[in-house]
Amino acid sequence: MSTYAIGDIHGGLKALLQVLNKLEVTEEDTLIFMGDYVDGWSESAQVVAFLMNLSEKINCIFIKGNHDVWCQNWLKDAKDVHPSWFMHGGKETMESYQSFSSDEKKQHLTFFENLPLYYIDNENRLFVHAGFTSLHGVEKEYFQELFYYDRSLWEMLLAMDQNIEKGSLFYPKRIQHYKEIYIGHTPTTNYNEPLPMNVANVWNVDTGAAFKGKISALNIDTKTVVQSDALPSLYPSEKGRNR
Numbered sequence: 001m002s003t004y005a006i007g008d009i010h011g012g013l014k015a016l017l018q019v020l021n022k023l024e025v026t027e028e029d030t031l032i033f034m035g036d037y038v039d040g041w042s043e044s045a046q047v048v049a050f051l052m053n054l055s056e057k058i059n060c061i062f063i064k065g066n067h068d069v070w071c072q073n074w075l076k077d078a079k080d081v082h083p084s085w086f087m088h089g090g091k092e093t094m095e096s097y098q099s100f101s102s103d104e105k106k107q108h109l110t111f112f113e114n115l116p117l118y119y120i121d122n123e124n125r126l127f128v129h130a131g132f133t134s135l136h137g138v139e140k141e142y143f144q145e146l147f148y149y150d151r152s153l154w155e156m157l158l159a160m161d162q163n164i165e166k167g168s169l170f171y172p173k174r175i176q177h178y179k180e181i182y183i184g185h186t187p188t189t190n191y192n193e194p195l196p197m198n199v200a201n202v203w204n205v206d207t208g209a210a211f212k213g214k215i216s217a218l219n220i221d222t223k224t225v226v227q228s229d230a231l232p233s234l235y236p237s238e239k240g241r242n243r
Helices: 013-023 044-054 066-076 084-095 102-113 152-159
Strands: 003-007 028-034 060-061 118-122 125-130 182-183 198-199 202-205 214-219 225-227
Touching: 003 013, 003 152, 003 182, 013 044, 013 214, 044 060, 044 084, 044 102, 044 225, 066 084, 066 102, 152 182
Parallel strands: 003 028, 028 060, 125 182, 182 202
Antiparallel strands: 003 214, 118 125, 198 202, 214 225
């Protein structure tokens, strides 16, 4: 019985399948997906369809990411195309939906609308796509869009002593409410790190699948990591979000 935090997918269904095959998950396992299922590689709609089907067989928790919000808005109203979205994977996502029926798109819209902004397990481990700013924890966050946009939590930790210990006067107040925090959103490959990164009690599992990195699955108990191949090698005729 294992629980895995799975980083940003960005339309890379081939990579996701590689990871799940390596994990050999069973009905007793739990998969916590950190958001950003779409935008980047050519199989965004197919990723969502696969995840919806997977959740009928395996215990899955799906967190909402910022790219998922953009796709949700477009599925609800085709005229609602965020300017940034089209340039950052939205074009590829819209193209991936060309073969999907109206009913299928409505089902996907419902999927996106029902995604939670964060999840806290029974061991007080927090899972959120990007971060939060409230010193009192996620329940007190005033601007909910920060759950899928905020980078300040991660950037603050990187700027601090990475060996800072809980209980220290310098230990950030907003992370002390949780045993551990798992995030995505900011690729670790931005820091030349191909694996999930850990600072204090925060784990970043976005390993750059939207660009030249891989999809990662982190066992949250053992901290072992399983990864796909690099996405460009799986989609050699595509650019993903590499521009």
